[in-house]
Amino acid sequence: MRATALTAMQQGWQRCESCGLLSRPAPDEAESGCPRCGGELVFRKKQSLERTLAYLIAAAVCYLPANLLPVITSTTFAGSESDTIMQGVVLLWSPTGWPLSLIVLVASIMIPSAKIVTMLYLVYTVRRGSLKTPGQRVRFYRLVEFIGRWSMVDVFVDTFTVALIQLQPLMSVQPAPGLFFFAAVVVLTMLAVESFDPRLIWDPASSKEASYV
Amino acid sequence: MNESVPIRAGSNPANQAPVAAALAACPSCDLLQRLPAIAPGESACCPRCGTVLWRRREDSLNRTLALAVAAAILCLIANAVPMLGLTVVGRESFTTVTGGAEKLWENGQHAVALLVFFAAVLAPAVQIGLLLLVLVGARRKFPPRWVGTLLRHFPFARIWSMIEVMLLGVLVALTKIADYATVIPGQALFALFALVFVLAAIQSSFDPREVWIRIQWMRPDARPAATGTMRGEVSA
Numbered sequence: 017m018r019a020t021a022l023t024a025m026q027q028g029w030q031r032c033e034s035c036g037l038l039s040r041p042a043p044d045e046a047e048s049g050c051p052r053c054g055g056e057l058v059f060r061k062k063q064s065l066e067r068t069l070a071y072l073i074a075a076a077v078c079y080l081p082a083n084l085l086p087v088i089t090s091t092t093f094a095g096s097e098s099d100t101i102m103q104g105v106v107l108l109w110s111p112t113g114w115p116l117s118l119i120v121l122v123a124s125i126m127i128p129s130a131k132i133v134t135m136l137y138l139v140y141t142v143r144r145g146s147l148k149t150p151g152q153r154v155r156f157y158r159l160v161e162f163i164g165r166w167s168m169v170d171v172f173v174d175t176f177t178v179a180l181i182q183l184q185p186l187m188s189v190q191p192a193p194g195l196f197f198f199a200a201v202v203v204l205t206m207l208a209v210e211s212f213d214p215r216l217i218w219d220p221a222s223s224k225e226a227s228y229v
Numbered sequence: 230m231n232e233s234v235p236i237r238a239g240s241n242p243a244n245q246a247p248v249a250a251a252l253a254a255c256p257s258c259d260l261l262q263r264l265p266a267i268a269p270g271e272s273a274c275c276p277r278c279g280t281v282l283w284r285r286r287e288d289s290l291n292r293t294l295a296l297a298v299a300a301a302i303l304c305l306i307a308n309a310v311p312m313l314g315l316t317v318v319g320r321e322s323f324t325t326v327t328g329g330a331e332k333l334w335e336n337g338q339h340a341v342a343l344l345v346f347f348a349a350v351l352a353p354a355v356q357i358g359l360l361l362l363v364l365v366g367a368r369r370k371f372p373p374r375w376v377g378t379l380l381r382h383f384p385f386a387r388i389w390s391m392i393e394v395m396l397l398g399v400l401v402a403l404t405k406i407a408d409y410a411t412v413i414p415g416q417a418l419f420a421l422f423a424l425v426f427v428l429a430a431i432q433s434s435f436d437p438r439e440v441w442i443r444i445q446w447m448r449p450d451a452r453p454a455a456t457g458t459m460r461g462e463v464s465a
Binding site for chain 1: 252253254256257258259260261277278279280313314315317318320322324328329330331332333336337338340341344345348349374377378380381384388391394395397398399400401402404405406409410437438441444446447448451452
């Protein structure tokens with residue numbers, strides 16, 4: 017017999033998402049709250065993969081208009097000009113401004129797409145019951161969770177550009193439709209990360225280990 | 230970094246004295262384990278996946294309360310005074326944090342305006358407010374239940390509070406605008422800059438476990454000291 021690590025679920029313990037208390041559901045209770053903090057108790061987040069996938073599909077749908085439609089429109093004497101996110105990055109590129117341009121490029125274009133691809137990969141491997149590299153996949157998840165919020169940076173850039181440049185009739189800046197889709201991508205990917213349960217990544221490996229006992 | 234001790238098959242945790250056990254499950258991989266006794270300043274991590282389960286901090290609640298008071302003051306200043314201004318050919322324009330969201334609203338971008346207001350004003354204020362109430366409530370000998378109810382919603386406010394992201398956004402916007410006009414940094418900008426550091430300090434000094442282990446239970450009968458319970462205390 018091999019000594020084997022066990023998960024809380026295999027032992028019938030539910031971990032409270034809010035306070036971390038382990039408790040065992042009473043046999044006659046279908047749904048119950050945490051006895052300490054009253055939070056909802058489940059073994060795994062409900063319909064985690066389905067909800068994550070739904071948010072990811074919605075985010076992917078918004079991703080195209082977010083990048084193709086202009087996010088701001090500047091109006092001057094000479095007429096008006098609209099810029100997409102990528103054009104904003106190019107405009108910001110200068111001998112002194114390139115580090116900020118790079119930040120916007122990474123935060124607005126690379127992070128959202130990397131997030132969608134990574135989360136799709138995680139959902140796919142969990143669906144397949146993959147046993148490979150669970151540790152690495154959980155680290156990917158934590159990384160996506162940590163850096164995802166920085167995608168919001170471009171929303172704030174455009175917000176404060178609009179708020180400041182209101183010098184009619186000299187020059188003014190208005191938000192354009194792409195901004196809505198871009199904000200939607202950021203929010204939807206954050207919700208996708210929130211609905212995903214990383215413990216699902218380890219479950220196949222845990223039950224395989226337990227079957228050796 | 231200390232590793233927790235995993236619970237091996239053959240030792241049934243349900244049969245052990247639950248109060249002494251300090252059992253915990255890893256939020257990332259659900260491994261059942263016993264938290265080691267660690268000193269303030271040390272952390273305990275999951276032996277299987279490395280996720281940090283517990284950071285114990287020196288005098289956590291008092292220090293966090295001091296930081297939370299500072300954060301509340303900075304948050305008030307940041308939202309009360311102008312953040313940015315610019316002058317171009319003799320004309321001036323100023324904006325506050327909320328002013329950014331207002332301008333978007335006036336231009337028809339209602340959803341984005343609400344998101345900006347939520348992430349830059351409401352969520353940080355709620356985050357700091359919740360923390361203050363929790364920490365004041367936790368100073369009582371037996372922290373009442375509402376402390377737990379508030380603490381339960383703290384992570385949500387923290388995720389959506391994006392002061393640091395906003396500050397980076399403001400910096401980028403400034404660089405863009407500096408080509409056309411003279412930019413005047415307002416007092417709120419400095420308050421926000423300080424607030425980012427105070428919030429980071431709160432993040433590293435606050436140990437919610439200190440509150441949870443002292444709090445009154447929603448269902449006191451489920452506490453393991455009582456007899457005939459279906460549930461067991463395993464996180465003391």
